[in-house]
Amino acid sequence: xxxxxxxxxxxxxxxxxxxxxxxxxxxxxxxxxxxxxxxxxxxxxxxxxxxxxxxxxxxxxxxxxxxxxxxxxxxxxxxxxxxxxxxxxxxxxxxxxxxxxxxxxxxxxxxxxxxxxxxxxxxxxxxxxxxxxxxxx
Amino acid sequence: xxxxxxxxxxxxxxxxxxxxxxxxxxxxxxxxxxxxxxxxxxxxxxxxxxxxxxxxxxxxxxxxxxxxxxxxxxxxxxxxxxxxxxxxxxxxxxxxxxxxxxxxxxxxxxxxxxxxxxx
Numbered sequence: 619x620x621x622x623x624x625x626x627x628x629x630x631x632x633x634x635x636x637x638x639x640x641x642x643x644x645x646x647x648x649x650x651x652x653x654x655x656x657x658x659x660x661x662x663x664x665x666x667x668x669x670x671x672x673x674x675x676x677x678x679x680x681x682x683x684x685x686x687x688x689x690x691x692x693x694x695x696x697x698x699x700x701x702x703x704x705x706x707x708x709x710x711x712x713x714x715x716x717x718x719x720x721x722x723x724x725x726x727x728x729x730x731x732x733x734x735x736x737x738x739x740x741x742x743x744x745x746x747x748x749x750x751x752x753x754x755x
Numbered sequence: 756x757x758x759x760x761x762x763x764x765x766x767x768x769x770x771x772x773x774x775x776x777x778x779x780x781x782x783x784x785x786x787x788x789x790x791x792x793x794x795x796x797x798x799x800x801x802x803x804x805x806x807x808x809x810x811x812x813x814x815x816x817x818x819x820x821x822x823x824x825x826x827x828x829x830x831x832x833x834x835x836x837x838x839x840x841x842x843x844x845x846x847x848x849x850x851x852x853x854x855x856x857x858x859x860x861x862x863x864x865x866x867x868x869x870x871x872x873x874x
Contacts, residue, residue, distance in 0.1 A: 635843050653838040659781045660831035663824045666788060667866055670820065673811065674873040677804040684802070688793055696789025703781040710778040744783040751787050751801055 652709050655702040662699045711736040766833060766856060773830025780823055811874045824866045825859075832859040 640650040669687075672680045686692065714736050715729030791797035800806065810816050836855040844851075 635841075637843050640841070650838065650841075653834045653841075656777070656827070656831035656834040659777050659827050662781070662785050662788075663827055664862065666784070667824050667862075667869060669788075670807075670811065671869045671873070673804065673808055674869075680804045680807075684799070687789065692789065693793055696785055700782060700785045700790065703777070703785050706774075707778040707782055710774050740779055743779055747780070747783045748787065751791070751797065753801065 651702075652705065655706040655709075658699045658702040659706060662696075662703070707740060711740060766829070766852075769826070769829035769859075770833035771830075773826040773828065773833075776822060777827040777830055781827065784823065808874075811870075817870045817874070821866055821870050825863045828859040828862040829856070832856050 640646040669680075669683065672683050711733055713733075715731070715733035718732060720727040720732050787797065788802070792799050792802065811820075832855040836851055839851060
């Protein structure tokens with residue numbers, strides 16, 4: 619028997635998905651929300667970068683924009699962005715133990731310990747940055 | 756023969772590193788930038804012009820801010836690219852890779868210009 623790949627005419631099967639498949643159940647929905655979290659984090663960072671840019675435009679321009687950031691619309695945006703960012707943190711560090719194998723010497727660190735350390739690290743880093751701005755450090 | 760894709764591992768690596776930076780740093784920065792002042796936890800002066808300008812004078816702060824802003828953009832580019840596929844969007848006339856990763860590259864250029872040229 620002599621079968622060559624070229625003999626076969628492959629037809630690529632494209633499964634048609636409805637654009638709303640992710641609304642069908644809560645797991646699919648949360649998967650999409652996890653993906654969407656990155657867009658909110660990105661939007662916040664671009665806004666933050668714009669604030670840094672405005673520093674170069676002088677004090678009056680910068681302060682005016684800072685005042686507008688305290689408006690209800692922006693506060694709603696920040697609240698939503700924070701919820702998405704926290705969801706990203708929880709999902710990201712939640713699986714890190716299963717994705718990243720950590721070895722100390724020859725013994726494998728259990729995944730739950732890797733995840734726990736990641737969360738502990740996150741809390742320490744967040745507190746350190748918080749203290750920096752609150753003028754303690 | 757299966758041709759090894761050399762680009763994909765690079766973008767995946769950027770997605771991964773960006774995901775770590777976002778997970779570690781995004782929540783606290785969103786809280787401080789957007790919510791700490793309206794909640795009366797932080798004096799607006801702390802995030803004011805003089806303070807921020809002084810902070811930007813420090814090279815380590817610039818590098819930190821560059822990492823904070825840039826790496827999660829690659830993370831977002833990767834996730835947006837695959838979400839669009841998941842939603843059934845096929846290639847546009849411009850490749851989706853160029854659209855998504857190109858956006859992250861433009862963001863990198865802007866961040867470099869603002870942080871290292873303007874200040």
